[in-house]
Amino acid sequence: MSTTTINGRVESLPDDPDALLIDIVRDQLKLTGTKLVCGAGVCGACTVLVDGAPVASCLMPAHAAAGKAVTTVEAIGAAGLHPVQKAFMAHDALQCGFCTPGFIVEATAFCDRWRATRGTAVPSREEIGAALSGHLCRCGAYDGIFRAVADACAGRFDGDNVAAPRIEARDKVTGAAKYTVDINHDGQLEGLILRSREAHARITALDLAPARAIAGVAAVSLLGDDRIVRYVGEPIAAVAAKDRKTALAALAAIKLSSERLPAVVGLDAGRKDGAPVVFDKASRKRAGNVSEAAGGPAPWKQNIRGPTAVFSTRAKKARNWVDEARQANNKLLVEATFRTATQQHACLEPHAAVARFDGDRLTLHASTQQVFHLKEQIAKRYKLDHDKVRVIAEHVGGGFGSKASLGTETIAAIELAREAKAPVRVAYDRQEELSVAGYRPAAELKVALLPSDKGGLKALSVTAHADTGAATNSTIAGLARLIYPAEAKDLSDFDVISNLPPGAAFRGPGGPPMAFAVEQAIDEAALRLKVDPIALRKRWDPDPNRQRLYDWASGLELWRNRKPAQNGRYRRGIGMATGYWLYLWQPNVKVEVAVKGGRIVASTATQDIGTGSRSVLADTIAREFDLESADIDVRIGDSSLPEGPGSGGSRVTASVMPPTLQAVRKLKAAILEQATRKPAPGSNAPWRELIARSPDIAVTETRGEDGKNTAPGIRSPLREVGLMGMVFGWMMRRFSNIAVGAGVPSSVQVIEVEVDTWLGHVRVINVHTGIAVGKIAAPALAHSQACGAVIQGLGYALYEARELDPTSGDVLTAGMEDYRIPGIADTPEIDVHFDEAGFDHVLGNSVGIGEASTVPTSAAVANAIHDAIGVRLTEIPIRPDRIVAALKGRDAA
């Protein structure tokens, strides 16, 4: 038996030639700071040092470490934080934190090397980008990482000062933060899921007995009562065993027979007449949901559900005007068909759940965006008392909308744990995560935009067909109602169902594809009207929040100094676009603010998926008491706390801040009332003294309605839509527990690109993102979110696409090398501008930033590319193949 030294301790290595270094680190030594994400050496989350050099521990055979010294993130900074760790904390160079340990390991090695040879010189962005090119961050924390690495190399974090705007940052940069995949109970089993190999089939026989015959194996069926599977990868059964290897053997032992049914794959095939029908009438309730809220009724014929056209106004007029303009060859009529690609959430922490029964009590650790609601869903599904179910999510490695439902990982973990009478972990592998864990549906959008003779907006027509797979409820075209009022709008949404995995809500569902199409149509109209694109938006879009953002954008030096079209190999262009999202909040949210043992403790059953919910609470309360954020204990991520909001619909800040502020007010009064001694006169920390001496007091407040007095022009966007809007709002509240507030969170972006016309490569150089979401609750974290939103939007615009086998529907891009998310070196300079007005009617004046901030990016990139090369790219991602084809098309024309 050979040995290796890990973090200074000699450890024995197993004889198994397939054992990998990550298995030793995570499973044998429980050093869970090292993360397994891609399993292919692409993402770098598993990076450790071997004899001082960063390596991918997910690929390195364990025995190759024999006689060597391995250092994991846990040992970095164990005797005092490394300057890189302090810099990551100070610059908020992290969000969900799941990629952070890998970045820390690589960046400390880079920094140490750099300092040894270059002293305190500052490395360039190119040098940092190349050094960290073996790491991926899905939240898009790259902007902060650049600054952190540069400053650490420059020696700016050699001192003892450690300050972090994100209160859990230290746990994330040291690898101490525990995620669901890191939970390890005594006797815990590993669960795996048997998935369909057929795109459409009836399961005629499923025999779990041979799997159960293997010692220690539990197995459960996951089949629906109709025993039909509707996509490759649909769950059929699940097994649990003492380790993955045994579980794989158990999966292989299951006997399955099926009768293949005709299948149809994708947007174009799915809507053909006579295509095989995916859901017959009786099975329609099995379809998934791609939106944040429940859907309304809609026509549904074969595989086409729609039109949903409730947001149309004078639709027939709009169609007639467009037809007339087309016949009259009206040069101002902008018509185009746009196509957007399927975008995977690609959370670095996979969907995962660990279920454990103690008697009739269920404790579930889950990588979820909704601890409280998930508890309620589980209690309902399994008919358990609500107080016998507890859902815990201390840290969540990304969600982006994909972890907002009761998923197969949870169902399998619970049912296996019940059968096995042992705790069970189910964690998706990367192939599952990138195929069956949800996605933003691809869409085809037909747009017609007709300006009036007087330069107004006369008619807008948008027809969207969304590639929703085994799911429904896409709203893309409808979102074009709440911006750019017109004399008439014809907006129709269709779901095209096919034998593909179900889509899911994804950060501003429907928003980015709507913007990609409509914002390019607006840009084209501006060109034809010979009006500055910002000026045209200012004319056509009266929303007061965006009016201020348009003023900001039109004053940018980058915008004012736009150059005429260029020739030559490299061509630069500047484009802009607008986006918005609804201001949503969750009724009944409760926050408890208490004095416990002389400290302030805030509690609510929300969770932090990397957005910064913990810090928003801490910062808000600290400001009220004139304390430091670190003085506040924040308890979240536990469903046994007072009802908290789900992390979806950008609703957390706007849901927790008002009750928090109310609770603080009451708590202050109670503290003063019970104070036996007033603070010393002239004390510069009167509350600190009062709190330290206060008996334990707890105040719980519930989110109330917003004030009715709003600034001019600030109304609920649904009110503008009239009766249908009111009905929509009522339904959102009644069936999805989401309230639509007044005022529209908005974002305007100005982007500069450079196109290499020979190699089809697009380099994004500069991004200005202006955001109006009210007062910024946690500025450094909001900045991180704003940059991350741009980076994710750039991925959507330029790189990301799910690719399929066109016949079987197999997802071919089910690994991180083929599903291409942006890397650090693809990150442009990003300037973030916060306009903090517009939400004075909300207690605390703050609403959410997550979704509005990512909506316009793909459209702004496309408009910039048009500015650069004179060709409009109507399909994303705008990859090299599409750029060279577009240039060729123009040359041929």
Added chain:
Amino acid sequence: MSVATAEVLSAPEFRAAGTDLSERRRSGLSCGSIIDLTASPDTIGIAWNEDGSARIGALTAIAAIASDARLAQAYPGIAAAAQGLATPQIRHMATLGGNLAQRSRCWYFRNPQIACLKKGGSDCPARAGNHLYHVAFDLGPCVAPHPSTMAMALLAYDAKIVTDRRSRLSITDLLGDGSDGAADNLLAAGERIERIELPAPLAGERALYKRAISRTHAEWPLVEICVRAVIERGVFREVHITAGGIAPVPLRLAASAAALQGKPADAATIAQAAELATSGAKPLPMTGYKLDLLTGLVRDLVERLAV
């Protein structure tokens, strides 16, 4: 799983650093026994002969090749290729021999659930399916491009491979002509690469390497090329251009090289040579764009070489 597939996946495999093999072990694409390679002085490191030529051991890490100053001086195309592939962590572990003998990156091949020629199957699912990143020179039944960047660069240098059984194999001897869809290389069962021998560099020769990708780093090439030439008094001599990412094996762009050979290093000559890069191309329905990228890359690198 068919019998043929099971047999293919159960073959014993050599393991150098494991950067390719470990992933295939985890996904079930390699189930046979593993034979770990251990380095000897002959199989690791860079050695120099008296005539200025180099030998590189098969177990030499890609990072060692990328950072060797003398190698970068003598064989700049090889050093640049090593610098441009994969990620820093992978380059640190991965070896030259492993890079040459790695398996295809085709997304059908890598999916253990799908049969293909390289897994004992009877046809290529990418051909009729989704082949966005596949070949534009359709030279054989399998349409996956060969994944080895180092092979493409070594081809430009007429490198010879020494195995434990044979010596002086050319890259073509090692990898074939693309007509065998079942194999990624023509090594016999149990035959292993020991070292690579490079001819002495020519006086005054220069070389460049570049890959076209959608992002900035860490992506398999859509197309990649290595250009090597001597420019003597403004005239191209000894031109070698090789390309990867576009064919089942690394390709020599003979027509482009011939169009430059003995011609003045001017824009017109270069543009004409770039157009000839696609001679003999047979793109698939989804890979025509690779020919534009190939033309662009040849023009780009030859122009920069001529400056």
